[in-house]
Amino acid sequence: MSTWPTGQQPLILLNRGRLPDRERFTLAHEVGHLLMHELPADDQEKEADRFAGEFLAPAEELEPLLWGWSKPCDHPAEVAQLRRRREREAENSLPEQRREVLR
Structure with missing residues (x-):
């Protein structure tokens, strides 16, 4: 759930106990x-989902990794490296007090 009361800071509430990937997606969804x-x-949930997906895994970065893939995935290390880099970038872009809230 998220809200941005007039003249105040935005507020996002997340359920605890979710897997970290799900928590990050939910946070990005609410930011959307x-x-x-x-x-x-009508379409705001789909729009927020698309925003979260693009925020967490931008198509311009992910698409080059997908070219030439076969099943099963033959480049999992590259995908994992991209994910770790995006997580570090997202965490480093937040003020310290907000980072503590997200942990």
């Missing part, structure tokens, strides 16, 4: 709502 939606709309 804060940035894109002031009032409820």
